Amino acid sequence: MAAFQERPVGFFTDTSICIGCKACEVACKEWNQLEGNKPELLLDSFDNTGQLDAQNWRHVQFIEQIPDNNGVVMNPTPIAGGQAWLMMSDVCKHCQNASCLEVCPTNAIVRTEYDSVFIQQDVCNGCRDCISACPYGVIGFNEKTGTAHKCTLCYDRLQNGLQPACAKACPTESIKFGYLDDLQAAADKRLAALQTAGYKKAQLYGRDAKVYGGLNAFFLLMDEPEVYKLPSAQNATLPSRNNLAGYAGGFVTAVVGLVAGVLAFRSQRMNEKTDATR
Amino acid sequence: MPPAEHFAAPPNWEWWILAYFFFGGISGGSYAIGTLLRLVGTPADQRAARIAFIASFVALLPCPLFLIADLGQPLRFINMLLDASGGGLSFKPWSPMSLGSWALLGFGLFSFVSFLGAVADGGWHAADPIARILRGTIGAVWNVIGTGLGFFVCGYTGVLLAVSNQPVWSDGWPLGGVFLASSLTGAAALLLLLARSRRDVDAGTSVRLELADRNFVVLEVVLIAVFLVTVAVAGTIGKMSGVWLLLWLVVILGLAAPFAFTRVDAARRWAPVTAPILALLSVLALRALVIFSAQT
Numbered sequence: 001m002a003a004f005q006e007r008p009v010g011f012f013t014d015t016s017i018c019i020g021c022k023a024c025e026v027a028c029k030e031w032n033q034l035e036g037n038k039p040e041l042l043l044d045s046f047d048n049t050g051q052l053d054a055q056n057w058r059h060v061q062f063i064e065q066i067p068d069n070n071g072v073v074m075n076p077t078p079i080a081g082g083q084a085w086l087m088m089s090d091v092c093k094h095c096q097n098a099s100c101l102e103v104c105p106t107n108a109i110v111r112t113e114y115d116s117v118f119i120q121q122d123v124c125n126g127c128r129d130c131i132s133a134c135p136y137g138v139i140g141f142n143e144k145t146g147t148a149h150k151c152t153l154c155y156d157r158l159q160n161g162l163q164p165a166c167a168k169a170c171p172t173e174s175i176k177f178g179y180l181d182d183l184q185a186a187a188d189k190r191l192a193a194l195q196t197a198g199y200k201k202a203q204l205y206g207r208d209a210k211v212y213g214g215l216n217a218f219f220l221l222m223d224e225p226e227v228y229k230l231p232s233a234q235n236a237t238l239p240s241r242n243n244l245a246g247y248a249g250g251f252v253t254a255v256v257g258l259v260a261g262v263l264a265f266r267s268q269r270m271n272e273k274t275d276a277t278r
Numbered sequence: 279m280p281p282a283e284h285f286a287a288p289p290n291w292e293w294w295i296l297a298y299f300f301f302g303g304i305s306g307g308s309y310a311i312g313t314l315l316r317l318v319g320t321p322a323d324q325r326a327a328r329i330a331f332i333a334s335f336v337a338l339l340p341c342p343l344f345l346i347a348d349l350g351q352p353l354r355f356i357n358m359l360l361d362a363s364g365g366g367l368s369f370k371p372w373s374p375m376s377l378g379s380w381a382l383l384g385f386g387l388f389s390f391v392s393f394l395g396a397v398a399d400g401g402w403h404a405a406d407p408i409a410r411i412l413r414g415t416i417g418a419v420w421n422v423i424g425t426g427l428g429f430f431v432c433g434y435t436g437v438l439l440a441v442s443n444q445p446v447w448s449d450g451w452p453l454g455g456v457f458l459a460s461s462l463t464g465a466a467a468l469l470l471l472l473a474r475s476r477r478d479v480d481a482g483t484s485v486r487l488e489l490a491d492r493n494f495v496v497l498e499v500v501l502i503a504v505f506l507v508t509v510a511v512a513g514t515i516g517k518m519s520g521v522w523l524l525l526w527l528v529v530i531l532g533l534a535a536p537f538a539f540t541r542v543d544a545a546r547r548w549a550p551v552t553a554p555i556l557a558l559l560s561v562l563a564l565r566a567l568v569i570f571s572a573q574t
Contacts (some may be wrong), residue, residue, distance in 0.1 A: 051287065052287075053287070099443060102372065102373065103373045103374075103375065103441065103442075104370075104373065105358050105368065105370060105373050105375040105376035105379060106354075106357040106358060106361075106362065106368055107361050107362075107363055107364060107368055107370075108357070108362075108363070110363070120363055122362070123354075123357060123362045123363045124350075124351070124354075125349050125350065125351045125352075125354035125355060125357045125358070126349045126350020126351045126354075127348075127349055127350075127358075127375060128289035128290065128291065128350070129289070129373070129375045129438075129442075131286075131287055131288070131289040131290075132286070132288075132289040132291070132439075132442040132443070132444055132447075133286075133441075133442050133443055134286060134287070134443065135284075135285060135286055135443040136285060136286070137285050137286050137287035138287075139287070140287065141289075141290065141350060142350075143350075145350070145351075146349070146350030146351040147350055147351060148350075226283060229285045230285065231283050231285060232283065235282060235283045237443075239441040239442050239443055239448065240372055240441060242437070242440040242441050242448060242451045243372060243374070243437070243441055245440075245451040245452075246374075246436065246437035246440045246441065246451050246452075246453065246454040247433075247434075247437055247454065249451060249452045249454050249455035249501075250429070250430075250433035250434070250436070250437060250454035250455050250458050252455065253433065253454070253455035253458045253459050253497065253501060254426075254429040254433070254458060256497055257310070257429075257458065257459060257462050257494060257497060258310070258314070260462075260490065260493035260494060260496075260497055261310070261311065261314040261318075261462070261490050261493070261494075262314065262318050263493065264486055264487075264489040264490035264493050265314055265315065265318045265319045265320075265323065265486050265490065266318050
């Protein structure tokens with residue numbers, strides 16, 4: 001099959017129709033030959049994956065929202081009497097302003113012709129600066145390869161005209177893959193429909209440039225971003241925000257330190273000169 | 279301003295990085311104090327300056343090894359400097375790790391040459407030509423540039439942590455200054471320790487080093503306070519409490535020691551090496567506290 005056009009592609013994950021089947025997780029592991037972590041019972045709803053990491057490039061979150069009023073619903077809403085079981089298939093966001101790409105000292109992290117963010121495994125030296133920088137906790141360190149790993153947006157499949165494995169496997173089309181402008185148009189339409197139906201908290205996350213300049217993998221959420229462990233637009237800041245202040249603070253400290261040192265060494269010298277002239 | 283939210287995963291920077299931050303700081307701080315002693319000290323201070331340059335290089339020697347050992351692919355350490363994918367140099371000024379790699383390389387050169395000059399002054403005549411060059415104006419310029427790079431090595435480690443999305447680290451932009459001031463305190467303590475163990479170092483030099491040490495401690499205390507305020511405002515100061523209070527105690531003891539040993543009669547009886555050792559432990563504890571607390 002022919003490769004996709006060299007235009008920005010991405011995911012639109014509509015969490016309102018995610019059923020938590022984890023087919024995306026399985027398909028991702030199969031295609032990318034990820035061994036997976038040792039199984040653990042996390043006692044966190046239906047989640048036994050835990051987080052995105054080197055072995056989990058897709059992670060279905062289960063968020064139980066049950067009002068804590070001894071079962072009495074105080075403020076009924078149109079959604080199941082105030083109760084909700086939210087599900088979201090999380091993934092690398094392939095940010096337009098990517099924190100990982102910004103800090104990577106070896107240029108191992110690059111932007112591909114499809115506008116996705118990709119870690120070149122033969123260049124990465126495992127410094128883990130990208131892990132420190134990623135605000136979504138997406139990147140993990142693989143002990144076997146000694147390198148950082150994350151979703152590649154199935155770069156190899158794209159080059160062969162195949163859509164990413166997770167989107168292909170999703171039975172409800174909660175994960176939609178396509179050219180970014182098409183996905184954005186579809187997302188706008190879906191949001192309008194949900195809001196008309198009374199889902200007032202429904203919102204798009206990463207659809208526009210407010211979060212890291214826009215996300216190539218963006219979401220339709222049924223609650224605030226923090227509920228899904230996503231930083232709000234106000235808190236979505238790049239690591240480089242501290243560059244200038246950090247270096248300026250260091251420079252001022254260096255100058256004050258030098259003055260403090262000169263005062264210590266010069267004052268004693270002056271005392272000695274004074275003593276010698278007496 | 280709402281509290282910062284952090285959903286980042288920890289990079290698991292642990293003991294190798296702690297060791298690098300400690301030795302790199304001591305190295306850069308020692309070089310700066312060596313320069314100060316050489317350029318504004320008395321003739322009697324020159325022996326201590328020589329010790330400072332030697333200590334700087336010796337402390338710097340294991341640093342690249344610590345950094346390489348921490349890499350997942352140690353043999354690819356050169357990718358920090360050479361671009362393996364695009365060719366040419368790998369230099370990203372906006373990435374503190376990239377900038378720090380180059381600064382470490384540059385400082386290594388300056389520290390090595392100053393080390394050669396220092397050992398030549400101490401009687402190793404093979405390096406006499408270098409020592410002769412370093413005695414003049416060229417030497418002063420060399421020391422000043424080396425001090426700038428040394429300061430960078432001391433402080434960029436803090437900036438590296440701040441330029442992230444980790445709790446505590448990214449909430450505390452003054453970390454670069456904190457680590458720099460702490461490096462000066464630690465280096466002054468180390469030089470005091472070395473000066474007191476040698477008979478050929480002038481007693482007046484030790485007094486001057488003590489005074490400098492106290493000045494550096496004041497600077498460090500102010501910066502730690504500013505750092506704590508920024509972390510408190512962000513709402514992540516709780517990450518540094520609990521079990522980490524033990525390390526805070528070590529930090530405080532080390533900071534108080536240089537003053538206690540001159541003002542408290544009971545403390546004066548203790549061996550003169552106690553205050554510098556406490557100060558060095560304080561430098562280590564501060565870095566351990568910052569590195570580990572944020573990642574747990």
